[in-house]
Amino acid sequence: MSTKAPEIPSPEQRLNLLKNRVKPTLALAVGLGIAGGFVLIAQALIVAGLVHRVMVNGAGYREVLPQLLRLPPLMLVRAALSWASERVAFAASALIRQEVRNDLFQRLLDAGPLRLKGDRAGEVATVIVDGVEALEGYYSRYLPHLAVMAMVPLSILAAVVPADWISAGIMLFTAPFIPFFTILIGRGAERLNQRQWQSLARLGGYFLDRVNGLATLRMFNASRREAGMIARISDDYRLATMSVLYVAFLSALVLEFFATVSVALMAVIIGFRLLKGGMAFQDGFTVLLLAPEFYLPLRLMGNYYHARMEAIGAAERIFSMLDTPVAPRPLAPCPLPAITPLRICFEDVSFRYTPDSAPAIDGVTLSLTSGERVALVGPSGAGKSTLAALLLCFALPEQGRVMVNGVDLAQCDPDQWRRLVAWVPQRPHIFHGTMRDNIRLGRRDAADPDILRAAGLARCEEFIARLPQGLDTVIGEQGAGLSGGQARRIALARVFLKDSPLIITDEPTAGLDARSEAMVRESLNELARGRAVLSIAHRLATLEDADRVVVMNEGRIVEQGGYEELKGAGGLFARMAAAGEGP
Numbered sequence: 001m002s003t004k005a006p007e008i009p010s011p012e013q014r015l016n017l018l019k020n021r022v023k024p025t026l027a028l029a030v031g032l033g034i035a036g037g038f039v040l041i042a043q044a045l046i047v048a049g050l051v052h053r054v055m056v057n058g059a060g061y062r063e064v065l066p067q068l069l070r071l072p073p074l075m076l077v078r079a080a081l082s083w084a085s086e087r088v089a090f091a092a093s094a095l096i097r098q099e100v101r102n103d104l105f106q107r108l109l110d111a112g113p114l115r116l117k118g119d120r121a122g123e124v125a126t127v128i129v130d131g132v133e134a135l136e137g138y139y140s141r142y143l144p145h146l147a148v149m150a151m152v153p154l155s156i157l158a159a160v161v162p163a164d165w166i167s168a169g170i171m172l173f174t175a176p177f178i179p180f181f182t183i184l185i186g187r188g189a190e191r192l193n194q195r196q197w198q199s200l201a202r203l204g205g206y207f208l209d210r211v212n213g214l215a216t217l218r219m220f221n222a223s224r225r226e227a228g229m230i231a232r233i234s235d236d237y238r239l240a241t242m243s244v245l246y247v248a249f250l251s252a253l254v255l256e257f258f259a260t261v262s263v264a265l266m267a268v269i270i271g272f273r274l275l276k277g278g279m280a281f282q283d284g285f286t287v288l289l290l291a292p293e294f295y296l297p298l299r300l301m302g303n304y305y306h307a308r309m310e311a312i313g314a315a316e317r318i319f320s321m322l323d324t325p326v327a328p329r330p331l332a333p334c335p336l337p338a339i340t341p342l343r344i345c346f347e348d349v350s351f352r353y354t355p356d357s358a359p360a361i362d363g364v365t366l367s368l369t370s371g372e373r374v375a376l377v378g379p380s381g382a383g384k385s386t387l388a389a390l391l392l393c394f395a396l397p398e399q400g401r402v403m404v405n406g407v408d409l410a411q412c413d414p415d416q417w418r419r420l421v422a423w424v425p426q427r428p429h430i431f432h433g434t435m436r437d438n439i440r441l442g443r444r445d446a447a448d449p450d451i452l453r454a455a456g457l458a459r460c461e462e463f464i465a466r467l468p469q470g471l472d473t474v475i476g477e478q479g480a481g482l483s484g485g486q487a488r489r490i491a492l493a494r495v496f497l498k499d500s501p502l503i504i505t506d507e508p509t510a511g512l513d514a515r516s517e518a519m520v521r522e523s524l525n526e527l528a529r530g531r532a533v534l535s536i537a538h539r540l541a542t543l544e545d546a547d548r549v550v551v552m553n554e555g556r557i558v559e560q561g562g563y564e565e566l567k568g569a570g571g572l573f574a575r576m577a578a579a580g581e582g583p
């Protein structure tokens with residue numbers, strides 16, 4: 001017996017599911033839109049009656065005044081209903097967009113740096129900003145209008161039948177042509193929209209990447225060539241956009257044509273029948289007033305169909321980002337045990353990135369306790385960063401366990417655990433903002449005395465004092481205006497402020513001049529006191545400060561011990577040291 005694979009919902013089905021989050025608001029928008037339709041019918045009936053009494057019956061101004069006075073309030077009510085319907089629909093769409101953005105952002109955070117390594121920042125930004133924005137028309141216009149389109153023409157038809165069933169018949173016959181042509185022309189538009197969207201994402205990614213590397217491009221005299229490449233990608237995007245617009249205009253033209261011809265046909269038939277006396281003036285006029293309004297929602301649907309296409313084009317990328325796999329979280333996380341002193345044990349841990357790749361970590365058993373500094377060394381690709389990522393809970397071991405004071409880390413809440421871990425990377429990210437905000441990243445609620453104390457411990461006090469506005473000085477993006485050594489010391493100040501019992505470092509002294517290196521090392525030694533430190537090491541200086549050196553190769557631990565001991569042992573470590581590779 002064959003089992004059917006579960007059907008994967010299409011982007012449109014998933015967009016529709018999202019609608020459930022704002023169902024009441026959307027229903028209100030639809031209700032207001034339909035109420036506007038009823039007011040419109042009432043207005044047409046009054047106007048037709050009025051004109052009939054004045055033109056045919058020869059009624060005077062005074063006789064029709066009560067009827068005339070009913071019109072202005074109706075016009076106001078109709079305008080108010082249409083305004084309110086649009087506002088409410090827009091609010092629903094804004095809420096959905098905000099939620100989708102939050103979901104995307106949360107997903108990025110949950111996926112963590114391991115899964116996002118391959119993603120291009122510009123493309124991610126384009127999806128989160130422009131992609132989500134492209135959903136606007138789907139929820140604020142297309143969906144509410146779909147319901148209005150079903151109800152308003154039907155109500156108009158119901159009003160026309162008693163006046164003139166022949167006209168009602170013409171309406172009924174011609175109406176289906178409009179949605180039919182909308183769908184026929186729109187079919188090709190779906191593919192075109194997706195192409196347009198892909199070009200935009202590509203352009204976004206490419207552009208951001210080149211702007212970031214502008215200095216390098218200028219140095220290699222390659223900026224003109226890259227400008228030419230950007231011009232080519234922009235041109236692709238222009239062509240994709242023009243083809244989408246071409247279809248959109250073509251569809252608008254066809255729909256307009258059908259609606260106009262249908263109204264004209266009805267006007268001619270009504271004209272002849274009035275001439276022959278086969279129809280009352282009031283009925284004919286009512287039908288003529290209502291006929292354009294009958295086709296209007298159908299025609300608008302053609303325009304909004306374009307909003308639907310745009311949203312579906314963007315939805316594919318949004319949902320693929322929302323489906324990025326994340327490390328599973330425990331359903332009922334265990335509370336973390338008392339953390340001082342800390343004892344971490346990797347017990348026969350293995351991990352691979354994809355089921356068919358070689359293990360990045362293969363049966364690692366390792367311990368680390370408070371007051372101990374362990375340095376991880378090994379050739380590139382040995383698994384050092386992956387081991388640190390497992391300790392940071394960015395992924396869970398495929399086999400084995402990482403135990404923290406007797407509790408399996410896989411059972412703990414990763415956010416709670418990460419609050420106890422500090423990470424000092426090779427190139428810390430300094431954000432555009434004040435010095436205070438940059439250091440306060442370590443602890444959001446820290447007051448100035450605490451910030452200054454942490455800055456002092458990280459040897460930042462002196463250069464902060466020299467800044468024109470001290471802690472209030474604004475630092476440029478990615479640490480512009482700071483030296484490499486100053487940026488590392490700010491990163492250390494964050495860690496001092498966080499006061500975590502476990503610190504993971506990735507060669508924070510790399511690429512510094514001798515004086516800056518000495519300062520950072522001094523602070524690191526201070527920081528390490530009483531804490532557990534795991535450092536990914538590439539340089540000799542880092543290893544001299546370590547209590548234990550762990551040598552990794554192809555995901556396994558091949559040697560461990562004191563620095564001098566390993567150097568004399570004649571193994572991989574000694575060979576690497578002799579060859580000047582790594583340590």
Ligand code: ADP
Pocket residue numbers: 114115117353354359360378379380381382383384385386387
């Ligand atoms: P190291 O930090 O020692 O240089 P890594 O831990 O980065 O080594 O890598 C260990 C292995 O895992 C390498 O073979 C590398 O190619 C692979 N790897 C690392 N990151 C990823 C990733 N995001 N996706 C797939 N494979 C990866």
